[in-house]
Amino acid sequence: MSFSPLIDRLIDALRVLPGVGPRSAQRAAFHLLERDRDGARRLAEALVLAMDKVGHCNQCRTLSEAALCALCNSDRRDRSVLCVVENPTDVIAVDRGGAYNGLFFVLMGHLSPLDGIGPKELGLDGLDARLAESEVKELILATNPTVEGEATAHYIAEMARRHGVRVSRIAQGVPFGGELEFIDAGTLSQAIADRRAY
Amino acid sequence: MSAQRVDSQPAYVIHARPYRETSLLIEALTLDHGRVGLVARGAARPKSALRALLQPFVPLHLSWQGNGELKTLRSAEPAGMVRRPDGRAALSGLYLNELLQRLLPRDDGHPELFSAYVDAMQGLIFPESVEVCLRRFEMRLLDALGYGLVLDHEPLNGEAIVPEAAYDYDPHGGPRRTSAGLGLNLRGASLANMAANRFDDETTRADAKRLLRQVLRTHLGERPLKSRELFQGLAARKQV
Known part of the structure; x- marks a missing residue:
């Protein structure tokens, strides 16, 4: 059945959220209308503000409303190391680990010819220009260990070597606290192949 | 006509892209059926075992069913050793x-x-x-x-x-x-x-x-x- 036009429109709009189908959209709509109109207004305001203001950091391309994101602007980060990741959420994941104190470059995707995504779409000309400025001494390739991720890493590595920048790729292997028995064959054979002196 | 079932077909994934919330849309090259379009339900979930498997370069045995342009993937098993490409x-x-x-x-x-x-x-x-x-x-x-x-x-x-x-x-x-x-x-x-x-x-x-x-x-x-x-x-x- 359908509700009044405005309610229908709200339910329909809520379905843009990931994981929200017709049922949960309806639940959310009625919850907001019946119990939390203030919260809904704050949500609407936050949505409009974020959609209007949030763009990309000029330096690392991550999502940011400032021309330079907080990380790029920080004077406590090591500016000689640059870590290349696919998505803004990867920045948070790497940073959370605490082992990395350099800057990031966010591709917002990976090379994928079949999806029409090439170097231009990933802003690699910007990265090229940045490597040419020579502040960066080491580039860490932290693209995903998928075929597209490897191809992307290879492409960027060739680019960086032309500027004489040292290139490394994040290690792959067994997760801490994992049990060998439950690790997939591909990861395990990679871990054996890339074993190191101990 | 009942849905065609294909079992354990030697195959390679050519391309995978996200489809709906948690699924992948797979293009695969298979031995007897050429290029097929398959929906892999749930394969895009963070912990799905299919995610690591449904990658180019991985020799697979795929089973699916369906008659339309897009078939439904029923299972995917590795076929032989996985060599990671550089x-x-x-x-x-x-x-x-x-x-x-x-x-x-x-x-x-x-x-x-x-x-x-x-x-x-x-x-x-x-x-x-x-x-x-x-x-x-x-x-x-x-x-x-x-x-x-x-x-x-x-x-x-x-x-x-x-x-x-x-x-x-x-x-x-x-x-x-x-x-x-x-x-x-x-x-x-x-x-x-x-x-x-x-x-x-x-x-x-x-x-x-x-x-x-x-x-x-x-x-x-x-x-x-x-x-x-x-x-x-x-x-x-x-x-x-």
Whole structure:
């Protein structure tokens, strides 16, 4: 059945959220209308503000409303190391680990010819220009260990070597606290192949 | 008509993209059914075991059912050892996959093409064989599509290829003798080597590359290959 036009429109709009189908959209709509109109207004305001203001950091391309994101602007980060990741959420994941104190470059995707995504779409000309400025001494390739991720890493590595920048790729292997028995064959054979002196 | 079920078909994933919330839309090259479109339900969930499996370069056995354009994947199992491609092999693999996606219609089985693809996937792992590997696959792909190259005679007059002579190549009409320096400027000996599947000679490799690029361009039409852009971007290093 359908509700009044405005309610229908709200339910329909809520379905843009990931994981929200017709049922949960309806639940959310009625919850907001019946119990939390203030919260809904704050949500609407936050949505409009974020959609209007949030763009990309000029330096690392991550999502940011400032021309330079907080990380790029920080004077406590090591500016000689640059870590290349696919998505803004990867920045948070790497940073959370605490082992990395350099800057990031966010591709917002990976090379994928079949999806029409090439170097231009990933802003690699910007990265090229940045490597040419020579502040960066080491580039860490932290693209995903998928075929597209490897191809992307290879492409960027060739680019960086032309500027004489040292290139490394994040290690792959067994997760801490994992049990060998439950690790997939591909990861395990990679871990054996890339074993190191101990 | 009941839904067609296919069990344990040897296959490689050509491309995977997110589909709906938690699923993947897979293009796969299979032994008997050619290129098929499959929906892998739940494969995009963070902990799905299928996620790591449904990747290019991984030899698989796929089972699916359905009659439409898109079938439903029922299961995927690894078939043999997974060799991870290095970055260069990965780029070349993406090129082959783009060729297949662009030139091969869905649901058109070519067992010979599948075995060509298996050979290519194995050859790409070794850096020294990448170039030859690509050329062999391109030739076998054209054969499978019915556009096979003519390499032993001039269709125009029936004359055999002369090793010392120079040839141009019409994508629809085959080799044509010209004075040296004209058209594609292919050496007769290169055509003979290609016909005999011998690529150890550098001139043959260079000629084969020019010839195949020209012929593939005819069949690909106006829109250029995106992966070729990548190779061109790597201009500083030796091109594949």
